[in-house]
Amino acid sequence: MLNKYLKPFPENFLWGASTSAYQVEGANATDGKGPSCQDVKELPAGTASLDICADHYHRYKEDIALMAEMGFKVYRFSIAWTRLLPNGDGEVNQKGIDHYNDVINTCIEYNIEPLVTMFHFDMPDALDQRGSWSNPDSVGWFVNFAKVMFEAFGDRVKYWLTINEQNMLTLVGPIIGTLRIPEGTTNILKETYQQNHHMLVAQAKAMCLCHEMLPNAKIGPAPNISLVYAASCRPEDVLAAQEYNAIRNWLYLDMAVYGVYNNLVWTYLEDNDATPTFAPGDAEALKNAHPDFIGFNYYSTATVQASSPDDDLDPGADQQTARGEAGYYKGYANPYLMKTEFGWEIDPLGFRANMREMYSRYRLPMIVTENGLGAYDTLTEDGKIHDNYRIKYLQEHIKQLRLAISDGVEMMGYCPWSAIDLVSTHEGIRKRYGFIYVDTTDEETGSLDRYRKDSFYWYKKVIATNGEDISD
Ligand code: BG6
Numbered sequence: 163m164l165n166k167y168l169k170p171f172p173e174n175f176l177w178g179a180s181t182s183a184y185q186v187e188g189a190n191a192t193d194g195k196g197p198s199c200q201d202v203k204e205l206p207a208g209t210a211s212l213d214i215c216a217d218h219y220h221r222y223k224e225d226i227a228l229m230a231e232m233g234f235k236v237y238r239f240s241i242a243w244t245r246l247l248p249n250g251d252g253e254v255n256q257k258g259i260d261h262y263n264d265v266i267n268t269c270i271e272y273n274i275e276p277l278v279t280m281f282h283f284d285m286p287d288a289l290d291q292r293g294s295w296s297n298p299d300s301v302g303w304f305v306n307f308a309k310v311m312f313e314a315f316g317d318r319v320k321y322w323l324t325i326n327e328q329n330m331l332t333l334v335g336p337i338i339g340t341l342r343i344p345e346g347t348t349n350i351l352k353e354t355y356q357q358n359h360h361m362l363v364a365q366a367k368a369m370c371l372c373h374e375m376l377p378n379a380k381i382g383p384a385p386n387i388s389l390v391y392a393a394s395c396r397p398e399d400v401l402a403a404q405e406y407n408a409i410r411n412w413l414y415l416d417m418a419v420y421g422v423y424n425n426l427v428w429t430y431l432e433d434n435d436a437t438p439t440f441a442p443g444d445a446e447a448l449k450n451a452h453p454d455f456i457g458f459n460y461y462s463t464a465t466v467q468a469s470s471p472d473d474d475l476d477p478g479a480d481q482q483t484a485r486g487e488a489g490y491y492k493g494y495a496n497p498y499l500m501k502t503e504f505g506w507e508i509d510p511l512g513f514r515a516n517m518r519e520m521y522s523r524y525r526l527p528m529i530v531t532e533n534g535l536g537a538y539d540t541l542t543e544d545g546k547i548h549d550n551y552r553i554k555y556l557q558e559h560i561k562q563l564r565l566a567i568s569d570g571v572e573m574m575g576y577c578p579w580s581a582i583d584l585v586s587t588h589e590g591i592r593k594r595y596g597f598i599y600v601d602t603t604d605e606e607t608g609s610l611d612r613y614r615k616d617s618f619y620w621y622k623k624v625i626a627t628n629g630e631d632i633s634d
Contacts, residue, residue: 169568171629176275176575178236179229179597179621180532182282182326184212186584187242189219193257196248198284199294203339209590209604216584216600217610222265224612225582228598230272232618233625237274238531238577239265240282240326246310250286251303259314266318277457277531277577278319279384280308280368282326283340283587294342295357298441304364308371316376323384323457323531324365329414330386330481332358337480338587352436359438362417366451369418373452380454383418384531386481387411387458389516391465393494398468402491405430406466409490412523415456419524421449430490455574456524459532460559462499463512466491480588482506504536504593510558517566517573527572532579533559536586536593539615547599547615550634556617557632564629582612597621 184190184200190212191197200212218225229237243250245258269276281304285294289303311319325331332354335341347353365383372381390410392403408426416424431437461482469475469492479485479493483505486492499507513533520528535555539547556578567573583596590604597618602608624632 163569165565165568167568168564171564171567172573173628174235175573175628176236176277176529176577177625177629178234178238178274178277178575178577179581180238180577180579181218181581181584182240182279183242183245184282184284185586186216186239186580186582187219188212188214188217192219193245193261194248194255195242195258196244196250197287198242198244199287199290199340199342200284202287206588206590209588210585210602210606212585214602214606214610215591216582216602218582218584219261221610221612223268225598226265226268226272226274228612228614228618229581230274232597232622234272234274234581235625236277236321236575236577237269237581238277238279238323240279240284241311242284243281243307244284244286246314247286247307248288250289251306254310262315266315270318275321276319277321277323277529278311278315279323279326279531280311281324283331283338285340290342293344295360296342296344296353298360300360301364301367304361305367305371308368309375312372312375316379320379322372322379322381324368324381325361326384326531327386327459327481328358328361328365328383329410331361333410333485334480349435351431351434352438355431355436356438359440359444363441363444363447365418366421366447369451369453370447382453382455382457382526382529383414384457384459385411385414386532387415387460387516387520388462388464388482389512389519391463391496391512393465393467396468399466402466402468406464406491409487410464415520415524417448418451418453418456419526421451453526455527455529456520457529457531458516458520459579460513460516460530461533462507463496463509463516465494465496467494468492502535503538504589506536508535508555510562513559514562514566514569517563517571518569521571527574529573529575529577530563531577533576534579534595536589536595538592539583539594539599541599541601541613545613547613549615549617552615552617553620553634556621557634560624560629560632
């Protein structure tokens with residue numbers, strides 16, 4: 163596309179950034195909070211615990227003031243289920259409600275729209291003990307949690323996201339510390355997709371409840387979407403790319419938007435004796451739910467080639483490193499892409515391709531709920547962080563975002579990961595993403611003082627010019 167006429171970012175474009183409760187708040191046993199699966203998981207060696215993180219729980223006012231200084235129009239954060247309901251259901255913890263009321267009110271004081279993720283990788287441990295997402299009751303647990311949030315915060319929160327990266331919970335749950343497989347399970351794939359089904363139904367019911375209780379609110383899913391390329395134009399590779407696209411991406415959005423299982427995924431589940439059981443009413447619940455928009459996280463594309471059933475594939479994949487399933491697809495290192503220091507491919511043009519593809523499939527407004535560069539940052543003696551590599555990454559992606567808008571894709575906002583440094587899912591706080599530097603380490607030493615990175619000043623200018631000036 164020549165894109166002779168570059169369209170501007172929409173007038174009310176939501177510029178901001180994201181965090182998640184368990185990665186940023188710390189204070190994980192404070193003010194009545196119950197433990198979540200993250201608090202009880204075995205930590206990857208050498209990574210910070212989740213007791214302190216960026217101590218955002220105590221310092222959110224300072225942090226939101228810094229976000230306001232950058233000019234944020236939106237702040238995407240998640241609500242820790244176990245702050246509101248320490249046991250996952252049952253009694254509500256008023257201190258948890260008070261805390262998020264304060265966070266939301268602080269955002270509103272600065273004219274920052276709160277964008278609330280309802281569930282970001284932090285299942286209450288008490289519910290894990292009762293079978294987690296394997297238990298059909300999990301649908302009701304989640305809907306009850308949603309109701310508590312809609313009642314408490316629905317008068318001020320207009321934008322809701324249901325489940326962060328449900329596709330990653332399903333595909334790489336063990337790396338994120340979330341998947342619970344009941345003892346004695348013989349078909350792990352079937353069990354995983356049964357849990358996935360419960361999440362899909364829970365999401366659908368929560369979306370309906372939101373529309374019922376809060377007619378002016380908007381709600382949508384937040385999967386991690388990586389468009390899948392074929393490693394070559396060999397037809398076998400193209401078919402493998404279609405399969406992985408369906409398994410990784412379209413299953414989640416076809417269900418959220420159209421309320422049906424993607425046919426390729428259903429066939430793959432049939433092949434593996436892994437189709438989920440529908441409870442009475444599930445099909446209708448899935449069909450009745452309609453998101454108002456799509457939130458999605460984008461870090462990179464994926465590339466695959468065909469795989470034969472006897473392929474021996476590396477199981478050590480995470481959210482963005484190519485994985486494989488023997489007989490279906492096999493990850494392939496894209497020779498045209500550079501990698502981050504942590505091995506994730508960098509593909510700004512793929513970001514545009516991703517948005518085009520999603521919009522042509524679903525025709526809903528979209529917001530980027532994560533995108534960013536995990537890197538080692540250095541705090542200089544005079545309190546600076548020269549993260550020109552992060553600026554470069556974000557510049558390239560924002561350029562493609564504008565091109566996608568010029569292609570006719572309806573984009574509502576951009577929330578890179580992350581507003582402030584926080585603990586990564588499995589690689590500690592040394593893998594930093596924030597615009598705001600937090601003085602702490604994986605050994606949990608440091609003052610926890612905040613510093614503005616070079617990217618902080620750069621992003622402030624981007625927002626002030628509504629994306630017209632992205633130069634450094
Ligand atoms: C997404 C998650 O997968 O990517 C975030 O929604 C996560 O929680 C982010 O932190 C970056 O991944 P990582 O593994 O580098 O923390």
